[in-house]
Amino acid sequence: MTESNKKLAAIFKNIAASYRFLGGENPFRAIAYDKASRSIASLPEDISVYISNGTTEDIPGVGESMAEDIQEFAAKGTVPRFERLKSKVPIDLLELMDISGFGPQSLKTIYTKLHLQTKDEIVDALKDGTIARLYGFGAKKVETMMRGLKLHKTIENRMLLWEALEVGNKIVTAFEKLPFVQKAALAGSLRRGRETIGDIDVLVAVLDKDRKKVADHFTKQDVAARILVKGDTKVSILLKDLKRQADLRIVTPDEWGSALQYFTGSKEHNIHLRTKARDMGFKVSEYGVFEIQSGRRVGGATEKEVYNLLGMQLMPAEMREDKGEIGLAAMHRIPKLVELSDIKGDLQMHSTWSDGIKTLEEIASYVIQNFPYDYIAMTDHSKASRIAKGMDEEGFLRQIKAIRELNSKLGKNFIKSGAEVDVLADGSLDLSEEVLSQLDWVTASIHSGLRSNNTDRLIKACESPWVHCIGHPTGRLIGRREPYPVDFKRLLEAAKETGTALEVNAQPNRMDLNDELARQAREAGVMLVISTDSHSPENFSYMKIGVTVARRAWCTADNILNTRSWNEIEKFIRNKQKTMKVHA
DNA sequence: GCCGTTTTCGGCCCGACTGTTTTCAGTCG
Ligand SMILES: Nc1nc2c(ncn2[C@H]2C[C@H](O)[C@@H](COP(=O)(O)OP(=O)(O)OP(=O)(O)O)O2)c(=O)[nH]1
Ligand SMILES: [Mg+2]
Ligand SMILES: [Mg+2]
Ligand SMILES: [Zn+2]
Numbered sequence: 180m181t182e183s184n185k186k187l188a189a190i191f192k193n194i195a196a197s198y199r200f201l202g203g204e205n206p207f208r209a210i211a212y213d214k215a216s217r218s219i220a221s222l223p224e225d226i227s228v229y230i231s232n233g234t235t236e237d238i239p240g241v242g243e244s245m246a247e248d249i250q251e252f253a254a255k256g257t258v259p260r261f262e263r264l265k266s267k268v269p270i271d272l273l274e275l276m277d278i279s280g281f282g283p284q285s286l287k288t289i290y291t292k293l294h295l296q297t298k299d300e301i302v303d304a305l306k307d308g309t310i311a312r313l314y315g316f317g318a319k320k321v322e323t324m325m326r327g328l329k330l331h332k333t334i335e336n337r338m339l340l341w342e343a344l345e346v347g348n349k350i351v352t353a354f355e356k357l358p359f360v361q362k363a364a365l366a367g368s369l370r371r372g373r374e375t376i377g378d379i380d381v382l383v384a385v386l387d388k389d390r391k392k393v394a395d396h397f398t399k400q401d402v403a404a405r406i407l408v409k410g411d412t413k414v415s416i417l418l419k420d421l422k423r424q425a426d427l428r429i430v431t432p433d434e435w436g437s438a439l440q441y442f443t444g445s446k447e448h449n450i451h452l453r454t455k456a457r458d459m460g461f462k463v464s465e466y467g468v469f470e471i472q473s474g475r476r477v478g479g480a481t482e483k484e485v486y487n488l489l490g491m492q493l494m495p496a497e498m499r500e501d502k503g504e505i506g507l508a509a510m511h512r513i514p515k516l517v518e519l520s521d522i523k524g525d526l527q528m529h530s531t532w533s534d535g536i537k538t539l540e541e542i543a544s545y546v547i548q549n550f551p552y553d554y555i556a557m558t559d560h561s562k563a564s565r566i567a568k569g570m571d572e573e574g575f576l577r578q579i580k581a582i583r584e585l586n587s588k589l590g591k592n593f594i595k596s597g598a599e600v601d602v603l604a605d606g607s608l609d610l611s612e613e614v615l616s617q618l619d620w621v622t623a624s625i626h627s628g629l630r631s632n633n634t635d636r637l638i639k640a641c642e643s644p645w646v647h648c649i650g651h652p653t654g655r656l657i658g659r660r661e662p663y664p665v666d667f668k669r670l671l672e673a674a675k676e677t678g679t680a681l682e683v684n685a686q687p688n689r690m691d692l693n694d695e696l697a698r699q700a701r702e703a704g705v706m707l708v709i710s711t712d713s714h715s716p717e718n719f720s721y722m723k724i725g726v727t728v729a730r731r732a733w734c735t736a737d738n739i740l741n742t743r744s745w746n747e748i749e750k751f752i753r754n755k756q757k758t759m760k761v762h763a
Numbered sequence: 764g765c766c767g768t769t770t771t772c773g774g775c776c777c778g779a780c781t782g783t784t785t786t787c788a789g790t791c792g
Contacts, residue, residue, distance in 0.1 A: 198764095207775055211764040242765050282790050315789090319782060323790095367792090380792085410780055413792080426792070428779095441777090446792085453776040458769085464777055465792095 181225040187249065190258050191216035194248075196273040197264040199283035215240040217447070221500075223695055227253065269296045279334075280320070280327035288313060302328065333422045336658060337375035340724055341687035344369065346421065347379045350400070354381070357396060359389040361432050366442035370496045372727035374690045375657060379418070379425040382442050384432045397427045434466055437479030440486075441465035447501035455505065456489050463489070497730040516730045519723055521742040524554040527599060527622055527650060527682065527710035528719075532578050533559035534567040535714045539578075539585055543594055545716045554745045556597040556620035557582060561609040563601035564626050572614045579617060595619035595745070599650055601626055606639030608646070615645035620748075622682060622710075624650030625663070632664040638673040644759035647752055648708050648740075649674065651684040651691040659688070667696060671703040678755035680706040680740050685725025686718075697732035706751065707732075708740045 180188075195212035218240045219226065229235045230253050235246045248258045269290055275281045275298060292313055295301050304310045305328075311321045347365045354363035360383055364370070367380030385393045394414045398406050407415040407424065414427045430438040441449060442465065456463040460471050467479030468488045478484040483493040491508035495516050498504040507513050529535035530542055537545070539557065546555055559578065560569035570578070579596045586592050597620035601609035608615065608623060615621055623640040625633055633654075640646050652670065653662035674681055681700050684691045689712070692700060700707055709725040711718050729739055736742040740751060 205764080208764050210775075215764085240765070244764060280790080284789060315782095315784080317783065323781090378792095408780055408791090413779055415780095415792090428792085442792085444792090446776095450776050457776075458767095462777080466778085 180220060180222075183226050184219055184222055186256075187226055187252055188216045188220040190252065190261050191219060191245075191248075193270070193273050194258070194261050194264060196276050196283070197261070197268045197270075199276070200268050200273065200287055201264075202283065202287065211240060212245075214447075215245055221502075221695075223699060271297045272301075275301070277335075278324075278327045278331045280323040285316075285320075285324075288315060330417075330422060334377070334424075337377050338421070338423065339657060339687045340369070340372060340374055340376055340690070340727070341721065343376035343379060344724075346402075346418070347381065350379065350381055350402070350425065353400065354383055354393070354396070357393070359385055359392055361385060362435055364439060366428070366439060367426070367444060370443045371445065371499055372497045372724070372731055374693060374728070378423055380428075380442055381425065382428050382430065382435075382439055384430055384435045384438075387431055390429050393429055394427070397425075428465070430465065433480050435479075436481035436483070437463065437467045437485050438465045440482050443496050443499060445500050448499040448505070451501050451505050452489070455509075459489060461489065495730060497727060498733065500731075514733055514735050517726060517734050517736045517739050517742060519726045520551075521736040521739070522552070522709065522722055522726065523744060524552045524556070524741050525550075525711055525713065525719060525722060526556040526597070526620055526648065526708050526741055527558045527684070528555060528713040529559050529567075529599070530557055532557075532574065533564075533569055535559070537716060539581060539594065542713075542716075543585060543589060546719060547589075547593065549716075550719060550722075554593060554595055554748075556595040558597040558599040558620065558622050561598055561600045563603060563609040567626075569601070569609075572611050575610065575614050575618070592745075597621060599624050600646075602636050602640045604628055604636070606636040608640065608643060612645065615643075618645070620648075621646050622648045622650040622708075625654055629654050629660065629663050632666075634664075634666040634669055637665065637670050641670075641673040641677045641679040642759070644756050646679060647755065648680040648682050650682045651686075651689050651712070652681050653691050653693075653696065655689070655691055655693075657688045657690065662691075667699065671700060671705055674700070674705045675703055676758075678706075678751070678758050680708045680751075683707055683709045683725050683728050685709060685711045685721040685723075685728070687721065687724065690724070690728055692728070692732075694728050694731035697728055697734065701732055701734050701738050706740050707734065707738055710741070 191212050195209045198209035218238055235241055235249050248260055252258050272286050275286060289295055293304060295304055305321050305325055310316055311318055347369050351363045351365055354360045362384040364382050366382045368376050383393055390411050397414050398416055402418050403416040404419040405417045407417055412429050416425050418425050428438060428442050453463045462469045462471050467476045468485055469476050478488050486493045492511050492513045494504050494508050494513045531538050546552060560567040562569045562571045575598060582594050582596045586594055597618050599622045602623050602625045603609055623646040637649055653665060655662035681692055683697055697707060709729055711721040713719050
């Protein structure tokens with residue numbers, strides 16, 4: 180998200196919070212600003228682009244009056260509407276609405292009855308019992324609020340998809356072992372495959388009589404630290420080590436489809452779907468699809484049934500972000516997304532020749548045993564990456580020879596010799612043309628100058644005939660390092676023109692390109708490569724979440740180079756060399 | 764405040780759980 184978009188989304192969110200706080204006649208105005216805030220936060224372009232194109236009102240949820248807000252924001256950096264609201268609401272309290280247990284009504288009561296203006300004052304009043312004595316409050320409410328405050332810091336930092344999958348899969352597997360559990364599955368952002376995850380959402384189907392048993396299993400697992408809520412259909416716990424929430428929904432088998440649809444989300448997708456259903460005379464909830472007229476339940480056993488009843492195709496969970504998939508489904512034009520089983524090889528990994536922990540032999544035998552791949556590319560670091568023990572030209576020449584020997588022992592050309600060559604400060608490459616031209620597969624990556632605008636460096640790398648792919652193109656590390664500034668439009672043009680692929684790096688904290696940029700690459704007709712950048716054997720499994728990123732970008736197998744045979748990849752390479760007028 | 768192959772006005776997704784509310788508001792998914 181760009182800085183301006185971040186700022187504007189935050190202001191809109193605060194406007195929404197202010198309207199909620201003020202309460203009064205129309206709660207929908209707050210909802211509208213909240214929706215617009217989320218809409219702006221997920222915009223593919225900087226807000227300035229919409230302003231100069233005069234397309235701000237095309238942003239979903241933005242109308243005439245918000246377009247004016249945005250104009251003012253562009254001119255002055257502030258929104259007058261919010262400046263005016265600041266005199267009516269205690270702005271320091273608005274951010275507290277993100278904390279579990281702190282709703283607009285609670286904060287308003289605390290503010291009007293006790294005249295508290297800051298978080299610290301509220302904390303003191305929670306501790307000394309002042310708030311507990313307020314009308315409508317009590318010991319339990321204060322306890323929830325205190326817990327919310329304590330957990331808020333960890334909750335703000337979302338989990339990585341991979342970490343969350345490991346925890347979630349364990350919980351699901353444990354459920355599947357229980358004889359009375361008919362079905363169990365991950366739901367929420369975990370099933371949609373977002374790169375970061377807020378909580379673990381799990382759905383189970385049991386017979387009505389087994390509800391309590393399954394709820395008890397959930398709250399008594401050894402990973403459960405405490406129970407947050409517990410009812411017949413819904414249980415939430417706090418997980419021990421992670422200090423995060425896990426939500427369980429319990430339904431009967433005939434409700435499975437509608438419940439999974441609901442619990443998978445996203446929230447925006449659900450609201451859009453339910454609104455459309457209503458227009459068609461149906462009501463959709465987690466319990467099924469109902470005819471509004473008769474109240475009759477017409478389906479909900481499977482997700483497919485839910486969507487089909489509304490005249491839509493079933494779509495993959497990864498697409499359900501309300502980014503146009505509902506329209507596509509209604510037109511029966513949902514693409515066939517790339518799958519893990521389409522992947523024919525892995526094109527970035529490191530061995531003991533640089534900073535990997537396994538030898539060439541160990542890697543080859545591990546991959547051959549565990550993956551149905553036709554090829555892998557060994558892409559050790561080049562010398563500029565000193566911390567990663569990068570090799571010089573001579574090292575690569577020796578490795579080429581070692582790989583040739585190993586392949587002949589394997590009886591097939593399984594390992595391709597390659598490099599993850601550093602792009603130097605001036606955009607030149609860290610290895611000589613003589614060596615680069617002997618490598619089967621070259622990925623060029625930036626590992627230095629991570630704050631500067633790197634557009635020109637990357638474009639220059641694309642223009643080298645020996646570079647086949649740009650590695651982790653934005654350099655971001657989730658939660659640790661922002662992407663370096665890149666004019667992505669220009670990079671896409673260069674990649675397209677030169678026939679260079681862009682990587683979707685599947686390391687859990689990279690996921691680089693991310694879903695949105697991968698989508699832009701696909702739309703621009705730029706080829707993508709999904710690779711694990713493995714440094715150890717377990718890393719090869721990251722391919723799954725790399726594919727998830729591509730699916731969230733609505734990619735088909737055609738968009739991903741390493742769904743193709745090596746012969747076809749060689750065609751891709753020759754094609755680039757033809758374009759760049761090099762004759763091998 | 765936004766929005767429309769039914770609408771330019773009148774709706775806005777739909778439901779579960781908790782607490783002190785004595786009949787349901789507030790908060791959350
Ligand atoms: N219809 C409807 N469904 C909702 C609403 N809020 C949440 N859901 C559904 C869709 C969500 O994906 C699912 C799980 O809720 P979460 O709060 O855990 O959100 P989600 O997992 O999407 O994101 P997260 O990573 O947890 O922040 O419940 C809502 O207001 N209306
Ligand atoms: Mg969730
Ligand atoms: Mg949840
Ligand atoms: Zn490395």
